[in-house]
Amino acid sequence: MKKIILCAACALFLFPAIAQAATPKVTEVTSRSGIKAWLVEDHTLPLISLRFAFRGGVEFDPADKQGLAVLATSLLTQGAGPYDDKAFQDRLSSRSIQMEIGASRDEISGEVKTLTREKKEAFRLLALALTRPRFDQEAFDRAVRQQLTAQKMQKAKADWQGRYALYRAVFGEHPYGYRSLGTPQSVAQITREEAKAFIHDHMAKDRLMVAVVGAITPKEVSDALDSTFGGLPAQGAVDTLAPVVWPKETASILVKREGTQTDIHFALPMLRRDDPDWYAAEIANYILGGGGFISRLMKQVRAQEGLTYGISTGLAPMDKGSMLAGSLSADNDKAGKAWAMVRDVWQGFYDGGVSEAEVQAAKDYLTGALPLSLTSTDALASVLLAMQQEKLGKDYLDTRKASLEAVTLADVQRVIVAWFDPAQLSVSFVGEPEAVSITETHNMILE
Amino acid sequence: MRHYIGSLVLASFCAVFLSLSGVPAQAAVFHPETYTLANGMQVVIVKNRLSAAVAQMVWIKTGAADDPAGHSGLAHYLEHMMFKGTATLPTGGFSALIAAQGGEENAFTTHDTTAYHEVIAADRLGLVMALEADRLHALRFAPDEAKSELAVVMSERQERTDNEPQGIFWEKMAAALYGAHPYGRPVIGWQNEIASITPDDARAFYRQAYAPDNAILVVSGNVETQDVLRLASGTFGRLASAGDVAPRKVKPLRFAPASPKPQKVEMHDPRVTQPIWVRQILLPQVKADSRLSFALDVLSEILSSGEVGLLHRHFVMEKQTASAMAASYDSVRRGPVSFSLTAVPAPQADPHKLEKEIDVYLQALAKRGFSAAEIGAAQRRLEDAAIFARDRLMAPAQILGEALAVGQTMSSVEDWPDHIRAVTPADVSIALRTLLASPHAVTGLLAPAKGASE
Numbered sequence: 001m002k003k004i005i006l007c008a009a010c011a012l013f014l015f016p017a018i019a020q021a022a023t024p025k026v027t028e029v030t031s032r033s034g035i036k037a038w039l040v041e042d043h044t045l046p047l048i049s050l051r052f053a054f055r056g057g058v059e060f061d062p063a064d065k066q067g068l069a070v071l072a073t074s075l076l077t078q079g080a081g082p083y084d085d086k087a088f089q090d091r092l093s094s095r096s097i098q099m100e101i102g103a104s105r106d107e108i109s110g111e112v113k114t115l116t117r118e119k120k121e122a123f124r125l126l127a128l129a130l131t132r133p134r135f136d137q138e139a140f141d142r143a144v145r146q147q148l149t150a151q152k153m154q155k156a157k158a159d160w161q162g163r164y165a166l167y168r169a170v171f172g173e174h175p176y177g178y179r180s181l182g183t184p185q186s187v188a189q190i191t192r193e194e195a196k197a198f199i200h201d202h203m204a205k206d207r208l209m210v211a212v213v214g215a216i217t218p219k220e221v222s223d224a225l226d227s228t229f230g231g232l233p234a235q236g237a238v239d240t241l242a243p244v245v246w247p248k249e250t251a252s253i254l255v256k257r258e259g260t261q262t263d264i265h266f267a268l269p270m271l272r273r274d275d276p277d278w279y280a281a282e283i284a285n286y287i288l289g290g291g292g293f294i295s296r297l298m299k300q301v302r303a304q305e306g307l308t309y310g311i312s313t314g315l316a317p318m319d320k321g322s323m324l325a326g327s328l329s330a331d332n333d334k335a336g337k338a339w340a341m342v343r344d345v346w347q348g349f350y351d352g353g354v355s356e357a358e359v360q361a362a363k364d365y366l367t368g369a370l371p372l373s374l375t376s377t378d379a380l381a382s383v384l385l386a387m388q389q390e391k392l393g394k395d396y397l398d399t400r401k402a403s404l405e406a407v408t409l410a411d412v413q414r415v416i417v418a419w420f421d422p423a424q425l426s427v428s429f430v431g432e433p434e435a436v437s438i439t440e441t442h443n444m445i446l447e
Numbered sequence: 448m449r450h451y452i453g454s455l456v457l458a459s460f461c462a463v464f465l466s467l468s469g470v471p472a473q474a475a476v477f478h479p480e481t482y483t484l485a486n487g488m489q490v491v492i493v494k495n496r497l498s499a500a501v502a503q504m505v506w507i508k509t510g511a512a513d514d515p516a517g518h519s520g521l522a523h524y525l526e527h528m529m530f531k532g533t534a535t536l537p538t539g540g541f542s543a544l545i546a547a548q549g550g551e552e553n554a555f556t557t558h559d560t561t562a563y564h565e566v567i568a569a570d571r572l573g574l575v576m577a578l579e580a581d582r583l584h585a586l587r588f589a590p591d592e593a594k595s596e597l598a599v600v601m602s603e604r605q606e607r608t609d610n611e612p613q614g615i616f617w618e619k620m621a622a623a624l625y626g627a628h629p630y631g632r633p634v635i636g637w638q639n640e641i642a643s644i645t646p647d648d649a650r651a652f653y654r655q656a657y658a659p660d661n662a663i664l665v666v667s668g669n670v671e672t673q674d675v676l677r678l679a680s681g682t683f684g685r686l687a688s689a690g691d692v693a694p695r696k697v698k699p700l701r702f703a704p705a706s707p708k709p710q711k712v713e714m715h716d717p718r719v720t721q722p723i724w725v726r727q728i729l730l731p732q733v734k735a736d737s738r739l740s741f742a743l744d745v746l747s748e749i750l751s752s753g754e755v756g757l758l759h760r761h762f763v764m765e766k767q768t769a770s771a772m773a774a775s776y777d778s779v780r781r782g783p784v785s786f787s788l789t790a791v792p793a794p795q796a797d798p799h800k801l802e803k804e805i806d807v808y809l810q811a812l813a814k815r816g817f818s819a820a821e822i823g824a825a826q827r828r829l830e831d832a833a834i835f836a837r838d839r840l841m842a843p844a845q846i847l848g849e850a851l852a853v854g855q856t857m858s859s860v861e862d863w864p865d866h867i868r869a870v871t872p873a874d875v876s877i878a879l880r881t882l883l884a885s886p887h888a889v890t891g892l893l894a895p896a897k898g899a900s901e
Contacts, residue, residue, distance in 0.1 A: 023499075044496050045838055085754075086764070093755040094824055096831035115831060142764065148794045149770035152721035158610065258718060261602075261610040292551070293530065293542035303539070306598025309606050329606040361547055368549015371499040371568050375840035380498075431610075 023370070023397040024380060026387075029218045031225035037210035038384045038394060039221050042377070046116045048214035049377040050126075050224070051385045053109035055207040059175040059241055059320065060198070065190050067182020069103035069202075071147055072195035073110075076101045078139040080128035085139045088125070097122045101129065105176060106319045107389070108203060113378055116215045123224045130203060131231035135192045144187055151181045158430045161255050162265040162327065166428040169251035169440070170267060174244050176320065204236030205229065211384035213377045244269075244321030251426040254438045262335035262431030266342075267325040268424040271415070273317035273390045279403050280411040281315060281324075284420060286362040287354050287412075288346070289313030289326050294361070300345050301328065307338040317390060324419075336435025339427070346422040353413045367401045476833045476864075477843040479857060480672060484679060486688035487660030487695070489851065492675050493667040493843040501569040501668030504562055504844040505579050506852040508663070508697050509656035511636075512558040512629035512781065518648055520636015522656075523556040524600050525649045529563065530554075531592045534585040538592055541578055548574055558630050559700075559781045560852040561656075566840065569669040573678050580682035583657050588646040597644060604635045612716040613723075616893045623710045624727050624889040628702050630782050659686045661695045663851050665844040697854030700782035702731045707886040717896040722798045724790040726805075729887035731783040736859050739881065740778050741866040742874035743786060746882075747776040748825040749817065749875065750788075758788075761808060768796045768804060781853045786882055798892050813879045817872040830864050 024040040031037075058069045077092075077099055079085040092099055095118040101110035114122035154160045164179065171177035181187075208229060212221050246269045271281055282290075289297040289312055297311045313326030330338035374380045374397075387396045429436055482490045514521045532538040545552050550567030552575075565575040608614030618633050625631030635641070664683060666675050733739050750758050751774040758772035771791040778784045790805065792798045836842045850860050 042497070046834065047838055086760070089754040093753060093828065096828055096835075098835075113835070115834060142767065145767065145793050146763075146770045149721060149791055152794075153791070156612075156718055156720040259610040261605045291546060294539060294546050299539065302599055304595065306595035306602065309599055309603035329602070329610070331602060331605055361543070364547040365549050368547075368568060368571075369551070370549070372549065372551060372566050375498045375500050375566070376838045377497070378838070 024374065026384060026394045026397065027218065028394060029212075029221045029225070031222045031230075033226050033230050035205065035208065035210070035225040035229050037212050037221055037225055038388060039211075039216075039218060040213045040380055040384065041215075041217065042213060043215045045377070046215055047113065047377055048116060048119055048122075048212065048216045049111065049113045049381040050123075050210065050212045051109070051111045051378070051381040052208060052210045052229070053107045053385055053389060054203050054236070055107055055209075055319070055389075056202050056236070056239055057103040057107045057109075058105050058178060058180045060202055060237075061175060061178055061182075063173070063175075063178075064186060065182070065194065066178045066186040067147060067180070068190055068194065068198055069108065070180050070182070071143055071187065071190060072198040073101050073103045073108055074143050074147070075135055075139060075195060076110075076129045076133045076199070078143065079134040079136050080125070081132040081134075083128070084134070084136060088128075091121070091125060095121055097125065099126060099129065104180070109385070111378060111381070119216065119220075119224075123228045127228045127231065130229065133196075133199065135196050137192065140192050140195070144190075147181055147187055148184055151179075151184065151187075154181060158257055158259070158261075158263040159327075161257065162263045162428045162430040165253050165255050165430070166251070166265045166267055166426060169253055169428070170246055170323075170426050171244055172247065174320070175241065176244055176318070200233065201237040204233040206235045208232070209385060209388040211381045211388065213381040213384065241320055244318075246321075249439075250424060251428075251440065252436070252438045253428040253440050254433070254436070255428060255430040256432065257430050259431055260332060261329050262332050262429050262433040263327065263329050264335065264339055264342075264427060264429055265325070265327045266425050266427040267323045268421075268426065269419075270315055270317075270322040270324045271419055272322055277411065277415050277418075280407045280415040281419060282366060283359055283362040283404070283407055284354070284412050284416050285313055285315050285324060286366060287358045288349050288420070290315075291362065291365065296345055296349060297326075297342060301338060301341050305341065307334050307341065311342070332432045333434050335429065335431065335433030339429075339436055343422055343425070346420070346425070350416060350420055350422055353416060354409070356409050359407070359409050359412055363404050363407070367404050370397065370400060476837055477847060477861065479843065479847055479861070481857060482676060483694065484659065484684045486684065486686055487693060488683050488686070488688075489663045489694055490676065490679050490683075491663065491665040491847055491851070491857075492670065492672055493665070493847070494670065495668050495837075495840055495843070497838070498840065499569055499669055500566055500840060501572050501666060501670055502564065502566045502841045502844050503572065503575050503579065504564045504665045504841075504848045505583070506663040506665065506848045507561040507656055508661050508695065508852050508854075510557050510560045511632070511634040512700055513656070513698070514629070514632070514636070518636075518640060518644060519632045520600065520634075520641040521644055521648055521652050522561055523635050524597065524641065524644050525652055526554050526556045526561050526563075527596050527600055528588065528593065528649055529582050529586060531596065532587045532589065533582050534587060536578075536581060538589070541582065544578060545575060550575060556634055558634060560849065562848065562852075564841070564844065572666065572668075572670060572675070573682075576678050576682040580686060583659070583662070583683070584686050586653060588650050590646060593646040593649070597641065600635070601638060601641055604638055604641065608633065608635065609638070612714070612719050612893060616712070616714050616891065619712050619714060620725065620727060620889055620891045623712050624729065624887070625702070626704055628704075628782065629700060658688060658695070659683060660688045660693070663848055665848040667840055667842075667844045697781060697852070699854065700780075702729065702783040702887075704887070709886060709888040709890065712889060712891040713894070714892070715894050715896050719893055719895045722792050722892060722894040724792065724798050724802060725891045725893075726788045727889050727891075728786045728882055728885050729783040730786065730881060730885055731887065733778075733784050733881070735778040735780075735784060735855060738866075738870070738874060739878055740784060741863075742870050742878035743776045743778070743784070743882070744829070744867060745822060745825050745870045746875050746878045747774045747786070748829055749821055750774040752825065752828060757812070762790065762801070762804070763793075766804065768793055768801050770794075779849055779853055779855065783887070798894060802890065802892075809879070809883060813876065813883055816876045819872055822870065822872050822875060826867055826870065829867050833864060
């Protein structure tokens with residue numbers, strides 16, 4: 001340990017006198033019609049990245065129409081206003097405008113990234129995509145074909161099988177357990193009218209969030225907000241979705257799959273993002289499995305025993321109930337041993353808690369790593385959007401450090417006891433694992 | 448963050464579309480500065496004021512293609528061992544020190560090179576330089592750690608290759624395409640050969656390849672030249688060279704099989720649910736910095752630029768026999784340049800029939816040639832893409848570092864847009880005809896088990 005300190009000291013000695021750049025300044029722009037965006041104005045490059053999200057996404061799929069949100073949003077850039085699919089894509093491409101819109105569990109979101117010279121056309125085309133999508137039959141049929149193909153590709157992946165089996169088990173009939181791409185049957189039932197209606201019902205101004213980064217002034221942003229989003233409905237369908245209720249009994253599921261390795265996925269419920277203990281949970285997760293090569297799980301299961309190539313855990317804040325999820329892979333004949341070791345390390349973490357030094361190391365990383373997530377205009381725009389999604393303040397980039405620093409060892413211990421009990425872990429195995437105990441065997445024959 | 452699960456669903460599908468955007472770089476776009484330390488180590492600096500971070504990459508001009516016969520996987524295993532202890536730092540100390548400063552680190556091995564990279568707040572560049580320089584010369588090969596890391600690598604191979612039909616498929620494709628050429632062996636190695644690697648093998652390889660005159664340092668970020676040079680001299684500059692202050696030459700990997708002819712690889716596996724069709728073509732006669740090579744860049748853009756590419760328009764939109772199509776061209780290698788075509792057949796489409804249609808289409812395209820408008824649109828997109836590339840902290844470190852590490856010049860990157868602009872429709876027609884005439888081609892199909900219901 002002494003050597004580490006020595007080396008750290010000599011490295012510190014080498015630090016150049018580079019002034020640490022301040023965190024980007026976030027301002028809120030409100031358009032004349034009242035649409036808001038968070039902006040970081042930066043003229044370093046002739047680029048603009050605009051990201052937006054509407055609260056609510058795949059979770060609004062009807063049970064028998066799974067795949068609707070993904071299908072409907074994929075059609076927005078396949079023809080809008082006076083342009084059919086080809087003409088719309090030609091206009092984007094000939095001006096190097098990048099536009100993507102899609103749906104995930106809790107949101108419909110998208111981005112337009114453009115050179116400043118094309119900003120007018122970029123915002124105009126985005127307005128058309130959002131407010132006047134065509135849903136032409138030919139484009140609709142093609143999107144269905146592509147989604148069926150994507151389903152097939154996804155279904156073959158051990159990783160997806162493991163997640164799907166686990167989420168079905170813990171989320172049950174709640175839409176969080178849905179297949180975002182749907183099944184062949186569910187997608188076949190979706191009509192163009194339903195896709196259109198989904199967009200109309202869920203892309204409304206009352207659930208819109210916008211982030212803009214790049215070479216653009218507040219005045220220009222204000223104008224763009226009105227011209228791009230002004231034509232959307234004022235209010236969308238009411239969100240009546242209930243919070244997730246995890247089952248009392250934990251699940252341990254086997255999905256048989258031929259191969260040499262077993263994919264292991266695990267999860268337990270976690271506190272909400274707006275809980276005051278969230279930062280303590282971030283620190284606890286970092287120590288247990290979030291901290292790359294230096295997490296307890298990685299050190300023990302990979303470095304000490306060589307049982308896996310990698311293991312990691314992460315906090316997944318979600319609107320209707322957060323979770324902590326993680327995964328690893330191990331050879332079939334070592335899968336039981338690897339999972340037992342994960343549980344052992346976890347139990348030690350839960351029973352024995354963590355040290356002051358570990359908490360400090362986690363704080364050092366989590367506070368120091370912020371600049372790493374702000375290295376491009378679109379990365380910064382994503383962070384600005386996530387800050388709005390999680391209802392954090394505009395000053396979050398400045399306050400995050402203090403929030404983490406304020407966490408005490410006792411806070412972390414309390415959160416570990418409340419939220420990190422390994423007895424709450426549900427798990428799925430995909431493969432032919434030896435020496436694991438299971439409560440349910442799925443033969444994953446999905447249509 | 449929030450997209451932890453939701454975004455996974457389309458990732459594999461999108462990969463087909465995304466893989467074609469390439470890594471273009473425009474004249475004087477990155478504005479690199481280059482220096483050579485007294486021990487022969489090349490230093491490249493790119494200033495990027497977008498954030499408070501810096502990216503450091505150290506490229507070793509040696510990779511898996513240099514694994515000794517019977518020891519495939521050695522370069523990659525050594526890359527793993529580089530995260531173990533050194534003479535002054537215990538195992539885990541490297542990652543812990545970087546993490547304590549909020550930094551991130553990783554590494555990768557290709558056939559041509561081995562690269563180590565860190566991203567960290569710019570005022571902590573000195574730390575990652577000191578740490579990289581330390582492990583470049585003072586790596587310890589503790590027997591117990593060497594053994595457990597061998598198990599990790601074997602597990603990595605199982606996870607990435609043996610357990611996934613696609614992993615096995617790509618190995619078969621490479622073996623058919625390259626034969627005895629070093630690219631025909633997997634970077635990670637054959638499992639039985641990985642098992643036989645000893646700490647002595649790794650140490651010998653390390654001593655031979657990990658020298659300053661065989662390495663390139665690229666720093667991209669919010670830094671000043673004099674700071675970078677001062678820090679580099681105080682860290683990397685202290686490493687002993689092999690005695691020669693001129694940087695070591697990159698070893699080219701020539702390719703000349705005895706009697707080439709197009710080959711087929713067809714693999715069926717019950718775990719596969721969606722067929723994938725691929726063709727890989729080598730053009731050993733094409734030099735990376737030649738007019739023909741730049742024409743191949745433009746050809747690849749015309750064929751597969753997102754939803755306006757000719758392949759997408761013809762097969763996905765009009766014929767409706769594919770759900771996705773892509774083409775890509777790779778000229779940044781020590782070995783022969785390579786062009787590939789990928790198709791994901793539409794539901795109910797017969798992949799063999801699709802293959803015939805692709806052949807017919809490409810032959811017809813070679814006959815019809817290309818219009819000035821088609822070429823112009825592709826050229827403009829490629830030039831614009833270079834501006835977008837500047838919006839990524841790692842991009843210059845990756846693009847410049849890789850080009851130099853495989854023996855290409857700085858101008859091959861910086862003057863690339865000028866060369867692209869000079870390409871004519873006739874050049875692109877020649878490029879396509881050259882491609883279609885190459886005997887070094889392998890066509891592969893990965894499909895569900897025969898007789899399996901669709």
